[in-house]
Amino acid sequence: MLAPLVVFIFLAHKYWKTRITIDAVEKFLQMQQMIGPMRYAYTDIIAITSHFRDKLGQGGYGSVYKGVLLPGNVHVAIKMLSGNSNCNGDEFISEVSTIGRIHHINVVRLVGFCSEEMRRALVYEYMPRGSLDKYIFSLEKCFSWDKLNEIALGIARGINYLHQGCEMQILHFDIKPHNILLDDNFVPKVADFGLAKLYPRDKSFVPVSAARGTVGYIAPEMISRSFGTISSKSDVYSFGMLLLEMAGGRRNADPNAANSSQAYYPSRVYKQLTRRETCEISDIVDMHELEKELCVVGLRCIQMRSSDRPTMSEVIEMLEGGSDDLQVPPKPFFCDDEQPLGVEPYHLSSDLTAISEAEEDDDDESISLFQSFSYQ
Numbered sequence: 001m002l003a004p005l006v007v008f009i010f011l012a013h014k015y016w017k018t019r020i021t022i023d024a025v026e027k028f029l030q031m032q033q034m035i036g037p038m039r040y041a042y043t044d045i046i047a048i049t050s051h052f053r054d055k056l057g058q059g060g061y062g063s064v065y066k067g068v069l070l071p072g073n074v075h076v077a078i079k080m081l082s083g084n085s086n087c088n089g090d091e092f093i094s095e096v097s098t099i100g101r102i103h104h105i106n107v108v109r110l111v112g113f114c115s116e117e118m119r120r121a122l123v124y125e126y127m128p129r130g131s132l133d134k135y136i137f138s139l140e141k142c143f144s145w146d147k148l149n150e151i152a153l154g155i156a157r158g159i160n161y162l163h164q165g166c167e168m169q170i171l172h173f174d175i176k177p178h179n180i181l182l183d184d185n186f187v188p189k190v191a192d193f194g195l196a197k198l199y200p201r202d203k204s205f206v207p208v209s210a211a212r213g214t215v216g217y218i219a220p221e222m223i224s225r226s227f228g229t230i231s232s233k234s235d236v237y238s239f240g241m242l243l244l245e246m247a248g249g250r251r252n253a254d255p256n257a258a259n260s261s262q263a264y265y266p267s268r269v270y271k272q273l274t275r276r277e278t279c280e281i282s283d284i285v286d287m288h289e290l291e292k293e294l295c296v297v298g299l300r301c302i303q304m305r306s307s308d309r310p311t312m313s314e315v316i317e318m319l320e321g322g323s324d325d326l327q328v329p330p331k332p333f334f335c336d337d338e339q340p341l342g343v344e345p346y347h348l349s350s351d352l353t354a355i356s357e358a359e360e361d362d363d364d365e366s367i368s369l370f371q372s373f374s375y376q
Contacts, residue, residue, distance in 0.1 A: 038112035075126035098193045106158030108191040129182035145290035158190040160312035163232045168198045175238035176217045217241045228306030236309045240301025247294035273328045296326045
């Protein structure tokens with residue numbers, strides 16, 4: 001008799017937790033309905049996607065489908081959040097509340113959403129060119145230096161709007177090529193706000209428990225407070241790593257490189273820039289002026305201490321002003337010649353992975369629904 005009772009208690013507890021989650025989401029959505037994106041019924045989502053006919057991509061938390069809104073034949077991308085994920089509703093609320101009221105040319109627009117019981121979807125404007133990573137890591141050069149600089153400026157303006165243009169500053173915490181989408185004219189739009197957090201402008205301290213991100217782009221202060229406090233400068237660091245990848249046309253850390261001197265691109269490009277300044281030009285391929293500009297700005301953004309990095313508004317000024325007045329910044333510690341190139345970044349990455357896994361067990365913090373989620 002005890003076994004059925006235990007099963008009943010377990011199921012009742014699970015149902016109770018599910019109802020609390022649903023009620024919390026419903027309460028939020030009732031307030032959001034008057035001021036935010038449109039709310040769709042699940043039957044509407046089925047109709048918009050033509051019964052989920054055109055699948056654009058697959059992620060750890062569900063799938064993305066192409067859809068058409070009537071009237072007007074407006075194309076949209078719909079993220080269907082998987083029902084068997086460990087979602088507690090916080091990430092869904094975070095995504096809707098963060099970008100539901102944002103209107104900026106360089107930030108992806110949330111058109112609407114759906115929430116019926118545990119069936120949830122996010123409806124975005126459709127980005128026909130997909131994500132930036134498939135262009136900058138292509139074997140063929142897809143963009144001219146002028147176009148690449150234009151894209152970099154657009155991304156910087158989008159991030160700066162999140163930091164300065166909203167009533168509360170929005171920290172993205174996951175800037176990377178995968179989360180930059182391109183429209184028909186290759187205008188970049190910052191996307192994927194599953195990790196984003198809202199903070200008052202006068203609040204300079206962000207709790208370390210808020211630290212989330214993708215290994216290779218996450219700022220050092222996310223790992224150790226000795227590098228500074230978590231702030232908007234954490235997004236600046238991630239943008240700097242993105243900028244270097246755009247300039248180099250390759251991932252910053254390449255474990256398959258032929259030798260250690262080629263393994264970590266920020267280290268290699270720093271040496272190249274400093275040798276140019278000291279006129280040691282032997283065995284150095286000439287850099288385009290815009291390539292140099294992107295690299296110098298990127299190196300400024302990835303200074304290890306957050307206080308040494310520029311703000312996003314200062315980054316925009318540097319990208320708009322050209323490379324004439326730009327000076328190569330001090331050497332980041334990971335470029336130290338005494339360290340085996342490529343080893344230190346991977347060591348930091350393993351530490352971050354351990355921290356992230358430990359934080360995932362914290363009931364008070366949410367895990368991103370969209371960290372590994374995009375459409376091509």
